[in-house]
Amino acid sequence: MIKKILLSFPQGVAGKPMAMELIKTYNLDFNILKASIDDNIKGTLLLEIMGEEADINAGIIFLRQNRIGVQDILSGVDVDEEECVDCGACTAVCTVNALEMDENWKLVHHKDKCLECMLCVKACPTRAIHALI
Ligand code: SF4
Numbered sequence: 001m002i003k004k005i006l007l008s009f010p011q012g013v014a015g016k017p018m019a020m021e022l023i024k025t026y027n028l029d030f031n032i033l034k035a036s037i038d039d040n041i042k043g044t045l046l047l048e049i050m051g052e053e054a055d056i057n058a059g060i061i062f063l064r065q066n067r068i069g070v071q072d073i074l075s076g077v078d079v080d081e082e083e084c085v086d087c088g089a090c091t092a093v094c095t096v097n098a099l100e101m102d103e104n105w106k107l108v109h110h111k112d113k114c115l116e117c118m119l120c121v122k123a124c125p126t127r128a129i130h131a132l133i
């Protein structure tokens, strides 16, 4: 299976060779989609990991045991509900209906449909949509 995860490295952990450990110990392969390191102190890493489901789950447990935050990424974007005013502008640019208005004119985000085109990020007048990748 293939899974996207966002890793958050706290201070003191960023330099450890966790990626090599994932490959060697858990038979996983990965692509780095995005990396951000703050003065070599802490950072985030967006990975696409590939392998058997059990190996991926074991690898994620290993990362968490080493104080690394692991978040599943289903969509390329995140909608901040506090900033969203349900204007519907983003739904006009989302070609796969990952962003839709419900019958009460409230925005619904179907994360599993997202193709990561990022068109909605610029379309939002309140900047409520944030790119994760
Ligand atoms: S990134 Fe593209 S596919 Fe995903 S929700 Fe935004 S417009 Fe839709």
Ligand code: SF4
Pocket (backbone or CB within 6 Å): 079, 083, 084, 085, 086, 087, 088, 089, 090, 091, 107, 123, 124, 125, 126, 127, 128, 129
């Ligand atoms: S464009 Fe922005 S404010 Fe409007 S519905 Fe979409 S996320 Fe909410």
